[in-house]
Amino acid sequence: xxxxxxxxxxxxxxxxxxxxxxxxxxxxxxxxxxxxxxxxxxxxxxxxxxxxxxxxxxxxxxxxxxxxxxxxxxxxxxxxxxxxxxxxxxxxxxxxxxxxxxxxxxxxxxxxxxxxxxxxxxxxxxxxxxxxxxxxxxxxxxxxxxxx
Amino acid sequence: xxxxxxxxxxxxxxxxxxxxxxxxxxxxxxxxxxxxxxxxxxxxxxxxxxxxxxxxxxxxxxxxxxxxxxxxxxxxxxxxxxxxxxxxxxxxxxxxxxxxxxxxxxxxxxxxxxxxxxxxxxxxxxxxxxxxxxxxxxxxxxxxxxxx
DNA sequence: ATGCTAAATGAAAATCATTTTCATTTAGAT
DNA sequence: ATCTAAATGAAAATGATTTTCATTTAGCAT
Ligand SMILES: [Mn+2]
Ligand SMILES: [Mn+2]
Ligand SMILES: [Zn+2]
Ligand SMILES: [Zn+2]
Numbered sequence: 001x002x003x004x005x006x007x008x009x010x011x012x013x014x015x016x017x018x019x020x021x022x023x024x025x026x027x028x029x030x031x032x033x034x035x036x037x038x039x040x041x042x043x044x045x046x047x048x049x050x051x052x053x054x055x056x057x058x059x060x061x062x063x064x065x066x067x068x069x070x071x072x073x074x075x076x077x078x079x080x081x082x083x084x085x086x087x088x089x090x091x092x093x094x095x096x097x098x099x100x101x102x103x104x105x106x107x108x109x110x111x112x113x114x115x116x117x118x119x120x121x122x123x124x125x126x127x128x129x130x131x132x133x134x135x136x137x138x139x140x141x142x143x144x145x146x147x148x
Numbered sequence: 149x150x151x152x153x154x155x156x157x158x159x160x161x162x163x164x165x166x167x168x169x170x171x172x173x174x175x176x177x178x179x180x181x182x183x184x185x186x187x188x189x190x191x192x193x194x195x196x197x198x199x200x201x202x203x204x205x206x207x208x209x210x211x212x213x214x215x216x217x218x219x220x221x222x223x224x225x226x227x228x229x230x231x232x233x234x235x236x237x238x239x240x241x242x243x244x245x246x247x248x249x250x251x252x253x254x255x256x257x258x259x260x261x262x263x264x265x266x267x268x269x270x271x272x273x274x275x276x277x278x279x280x281x282x283x284x285x286x287x288x289x290x291x292x293x294x295x296x
Numbered sequence: 297a298t299g300c301t302a303a304a305t306g307a308a309a310a311t312c313a314t315t316t317t318c319a320t321t322t323a324g325a326t
Numbered sequence: 327a328t329c330t331a332a333a334t335g336a337a338a339a340t341g342a343t344t345t346t347c348a349t350t351t352a353g354c355a356t
Contacts, residue, residue: 018303018352039343054306059343094271103269113256114280121251122285123242131277132262137270166323166332187313202335207314 003027003070011068022046022053026061027070036074036093036102074102074131092129096136103136151175151218159216170194170201174209175218184222184241184250222250222279240277244284251284 003011008027009019029045030037037045043058065071074093094103114125151159156175157167165171177193178185185193191206213219222241242251262273 013353016303020304020352022305052306056307056344057305060304094265094269094273096271097274103271105265105269108261110278117242117253117280121242121253122288123244123251123280123282124288125242125280125282126245127281129277129279129281130258132265132271132273133275133277134271134273140270140272161324164332168323168333170334200335204315204336205334208333 003031008070011070015068017064021050022057023061023064025049025053026058027065030065030071092131094132094134094136096139097133098135098139101136101138151179156218159218163216165212169198170205171209171212173197173201174206175213178213178219240279242280242282242284244287245281246283246287249284249286 005024005027008024012019012023025046026042028049029042033045035041039055039058039062042062043053043055046053046058062071066073074095089106090108091104091106092108094105095101096103108128108130110128110130114128117123118125153172153175156172160167160171173194174190176197177190181193183189187203187206187210190210191201191203194201194206210219214221222243237254238256239252239254240256242253243249244251256276256278258276258278262276265271266273
């Protein structure tokens with residue numbers, strides 16, 4: 001799923017929201033970047049397309065899109081702020097601690113673990129968040145080549 | 149592992165830090181609560197013990213303790229801020245979306261998954277973050293009894 | 297097409313958590 | 327008891343996000 005203008009129009013209208021230039025621009029900014037962007041980064045991109053949109057609108061739009069399932073969030077480790085990003089279905093992230101690249105992955109398959117925890121603790125598990133941290137292949141090879 | 153005053157003194161001294169009343173107080177606040185506390189919450193507790201400590205010191209102390217491995221952090225879902233908490237070894241959290249209770253668990257065993265991802269993507273995985281969200285047994289039973 | 301109205305927007309101010317600065321205090325070594 | 331680097335705290339600075347509110351506009355109804 002890679003939301004297009006058409007998809008956007010449909011989703012918004014379906015949920016009683018209006019289709020605005022700002023919203024088109026924000027979606028464009030996210031879709032055109034295969035990165036995960038902070039609100040500020042989205043704002044920068046959006047301004048190039050339409051200098052009149054405000055940062056506040058970016059925040060509001062990101063939250064709306066997130067509610068509508070058009071985009072999702074990344075939580076960085078430590079102090080890092082909440083990021084937003086282009087979506088797919090249920091998936092998780094691997095984050096490179098060196099260059100910040102975020103790679104998606106699916107098939108987390110935590111059901112065994114969830115099952116066990118439910119049994120042991122009586123918790124009814126409704127969701128989870130999983131992220132891996134490490135060094136991407138790109139950064140690894142760079143270090144190697146420098147060393148070599 | 150449940151750090152005591154003695155443990156604290158040893159760890160600090162070992163790493164070239166001084167043992168201060170503030171640091172004792174912060175550790176006490178955390179250890180005496182089996183909850184996960186925000187810096188502000190720690191501050192409230194600490195003030196009862198010693199009204200002269202400042203919030204800044206709480207921040208600094210929490211970070212230090214975290215580095216020293218005396219405590220660890222929780223990341224809430226969505227907008228929630230970084231929390232700090234009493235420690236054990238490597239472990240994760242199950243967070244009740246109703247009452248906010250946090251339960252620890254160990255044995256995450258993600259090695260198979262990590263292995264697979266490494267192979268597929270060339271990522272060198274160095275760490276992970278995993279949290280479950282749901283409803284704790286307490287909250288579940290309350291709803292049941294109301295319904296009944 | 298035109299008008300209408302609730303929704304959407306944006307500039308500025310308000311919040312809120314965290315960090316920085318810097319003058320003062322103090323733990324721990326001598 | 328003295329000394330000094332480390333630690334502390336009050337206040338200000340920062341930075342991200344949210345709130346306010348006056349103005350604009352999308353989409354529906356004439
Ligand atoms: Mn993603
Ligand atoms: Mn814990
Ligand atoms: Zn990388
Ligand atoms: Zn609960």
